[in-house]
Amino acid sequence: MAIHFNDVSFSYPGSSRQSILSIPDWVVNDGEQVFVHGPSGCGKSTLLNLLSGFFKPSTGSLEVFGQNLGNMSPRQRDRFRTHNIGYVFQQYNLIPYLSAIENVQLAAYFSKSGIGTQPILEMLGLLQLPATEHHKPVRNLSVGQQQRIAIARALINQPKLILADEPTSSLDQANRDAFISLLLKIAQEKTMTVIFVSHDLSLSHHFATAKAMDQISRSTN
Amino acid sequence: MLIKLASKSLNDRRSSVFLSFVAMAISVFVLMGVEYVRGQAKESFSNTVSGMDLIVGARTGQLNLLLYSVFRMGTPTNNIEWNSFLDVANNPDVAWAVPVSLGDSHQGYRVLGTTVDYFKHYSFGQKRQLEFREGRQFSATLDVVLGSEVAAQLNYKLGDKLVLAHGIGSTSFKVHEEQKFTVTGVLAPTGTPVDRTVHISLAGMEAIHEADSTDNAELEPDSITAIFVGLKTRFATFQLQRDIGDYKQEPLMAILPGVALSELWEMMSAIEGILQLISSLVLFAALMGMASMMAATIRERRNEIRLLRIVGASPMFLAVLFELEALLLASISITGGLLMLVAGVILAADFLSSNYGLFLAEISLTSQTLWLIALIYIATFIIAAIPALAAYREASQS
Numbered sequence: 135m136a137i138h139f140n141d142v143s144f145s146y147p148g149s150s151r152q153s154i155l156s157i158p159d160w161v162v163n164d165g166e167q168v169f170v171h172g173p174s175g176c177g178k179s180t181l182l183n184l185l186s187g188f189f190k191p192s193t194g195s196l197e198v199f200g201q202n203l204g205n206m207s208p209r210q211r212d213r214f215r216t217h218n219i220g221y222v223f224q225q226y227n228l229i230p231y232l233s234a235i236e237n238v239q240l241a242a243y244f245s246k247s248g249i250g251t252q253p254i255l256e257m258l259g260l261l262q263l264p265a266t267e268h269h270k271p272v273r274n275l276s277v278g279q280q281q282r283i284a285i286a287r288a289l290i291n292q293p294k295l296i297l298a299d300e301p302t303s304s305l306d307q308a309n310r311d312a313f314i315s316l317l318l319k320i321a322q323e324k325t326m327t328v329i330f331v332s333h334d335l336s337l338s339h340h341f342a343t344a345k346a347m348d349q350i351s352r353s354t355n
Numbered sequence: 356m357l358i359k360l361a362s363k364s365l366n367d368r369r370s371s372v373f374l375s376f377v378a379m380a381i382s383v384f385v386l387m388g389v390e391y392v393r394g395q396a397k398e399s400f401s402n403t404v405s406g407m408d409l410i411v412g413a414r415t416g417q418l419n420l421l422l423y424s425v426f427r428m429g430t431p432t433n434n435i436e437w438n439s440f441l442d443v444a445n446n447p448d449v450a451w452a453v454p455v456s457l458g459d460s461h462q463g464y465r466v467l468g469t470t471v472d473y474f475k476h477y478s479f480g481q482k483r484q485l486e487f488r489e490g491r492q493f494s495a496t497l498d499v500v501l502g503s504e505v506a507a508q509l510n511y512k513l514g515d516k517l518v519l520a521h522g523i524g525s526t527s528f529k530v531h532e533e534q535k536f537t538v539t540g541v542l543a544p545t546g547t548p549v550d551r552t553v554h555i556s557l558a559g560m561e562a563i564h565e566a567d568s569t570d571n572a573e574l575e576p577d578s579i580t581a582i583f584v585g586l587k588t589r590f591a592t593f594q595l596q597r598d599i600g601d602y603k604q605e606p607l608m609a610i611l612p613g614v615a616l617s618e619l620w621e622m623m624s625a626i627e628g629i630l631q632l633i634s635s636l637v638l639f640a641a642l643m644g645m646a647s648m649m650a651a652t653i654r655e656r657r658n659e660i661r662l663l664r665i666v667g668a669s670p671m672f673l674a675v676l677f678e679l680e681a682l683l684l685a686s687i688s689i690t691g692g693l694l695m696l697v698a699g700v701i702l703a704a705d706f707l708s709s710n711y712g713l714f715l716a717e718i719s720l721t722s723q724t725l726w727l728i729a730l731i732y733i734a735t736f737i738i739a740a741i742p743a744l745a746a747y748r749e750a751s752q753s
Contacts, residue, residue, distance in 0.1 A: 229659060231363050244668060
């Protein structure tokens with residue numbers, strides 16, 4: 135299994151308020167593509183921050199690919215994230231002043247995987263980015279192109295888990311569907327697990343599994 | 356990758372970075388400039404006399420004697436007898452002795468009465484002797500040899516007639532209209548007070564003061580101001596200095612020019628210290644400006660920091676990135692500041708040499724300069740730790 139939440143709760147350290155998130159039991163299998171929806175403020179971002187190891191569960195155990203994130207030091211969680219997780223944000227997925235190639239190279243650099251230029255070019259080709267756009271600062275590219283480069287950046291290190299945080303909210307309908315299909319197709323080919331978070335329920339038809347946030351978490355606020 | 360990221364990031368924010376660059380480049384310019392001028396002034400000072408073992412004059416402070424005999428500054432407290440000169444000159448240890456008589460001025464330039472030995476024995480810099488740019492040394496009583504600056508500023512040529520007055524200021528109450536001197540020689544520039552001196556013979560000096568003078572080289576002075584002395588062997592220096600101090604006929608003193616020069620330089624070191632302090636404060640202010648500029652960008656770079664974190668950068672990487680950006684900025688600023696200094700020296704060299712007889716050497720990367728550059732880098736590193744730490748903290752929280 136890819137992800138296993140067991141009695142996990144989270145509250146910001148030092149805050150006396152009740153926990154933001156409380157997940158009694160939730161399992162995601164290897165290669166599963168899960169759509170998680172809910173209104174903003176329902177804890178979706180917190181869920182992703184827990185999975186990516188930025189936040190540590192306050193109680194309970196969170197295992198990702200068999201490793202208990204709660205027992206890791208910040209440095210270990212950094213390393214775990216670099217090697218196992220590809221992250222696509224709603225916006226600001228790329229360093230605006232770097233080119234497409236440089237942005238993907240940056241991700242490859244941190245994984246210390248020694249990935250050369252060739253796989254990066256292949257990846258950009260797979261995501262249908264014309265070669266003429268490879269060396270321009272990404273801020274000069276269209277939003278659709280930028281989000282596709284973001285996928286390349288997130289996938290270059292062959293992560294086992296892809297976390298997507300409303301990555302399509304800045305795209306129009308046509309681009310949105312193309313983006314999701316592309317992401318899911320590549321993820322499927324490479325058997326990557328996907329957690330896709332959005333408030334937009336209309337996207338759920340792309341996914342085999344769709345969960346509402348309040349099905350996963352019994353958080354009360 | 357780190358360097359690429361840092362330089363592209365700086366380039367991306369070049370409009371705000373540019374202001375920091377200007378401030379830092381100016382501060383580097385000031386710091387290096389002060390250091391350079393200090394070195395030049397010191398060199399200029401110590402190059403003023405060379406090969407001279409003793410200066411003999413009336414008893415006074417050694418600085419005072421040095422200032423009025425070599426730098427033509429101030430007024431001699433007392434003169435010394437011509438006989439004393441003869442006694443010093445005839446001492447068996449003395450290789451040469453040149454009498455100098457200071458007092459009058461011509462349009463603000465000091466007039467120095469001396470003998471032709473002056474042109475033979477006075478040396479400066481690395482034992483360089485005086486050279487004539489045109490003409491020759493004086494031979495008649497009313498001949499005059501001009502320092503290079505005097506000739507250039509007052510536009511005198513060989514054969515020109517000039518009037519030498521009594522007193523120091525450019526306008527004297529009592530001008531001896533009748534004494535017309537003829538320019539027979541102009542010296543090559545030396546970068547020493549010699550350039551600002553009007554040289555005449557001792558007889559000429561007497562002629563200015565004595566109403567009934569004629570063109571007569573036999574005139575003998577009663578008194579002179581100081582004696583420049585060269586010894587046959589340096590071992591005799593202290594013995595002779597003591598002997599002159601014990602001279603019975605009149606109170607005399609002998610000073611070692613090198614010792615007096617370093618005492619003079621020591622007096623200047625207070626000013627030097629203040630200049631260095633001010634220029635370091637200017638640098639500090641510029642660095643603080645840079646640090647606050649960088650700290651202010653952390654807020655707008657929050658997304659960038661979060662993105663770098665998500666692709667695997669550790670908080671330490673971000674701290675190092677900020678440090679590196681600061682050090683890169685420092686490198687550009689040091690280059691800019693040095694270029695400003697080089698340009699400044701080239702532009703100012705003409706002005707300084709023609710107006711102040713100060714000769715600027717070309718700027719070279721001395722160990723002193725390299726030390727300063729190292730210090731600037733260290734200061735940058737320390738001060739940039741403030742925004743670097745803020746970036747570290749921001750990165751740990753995202």
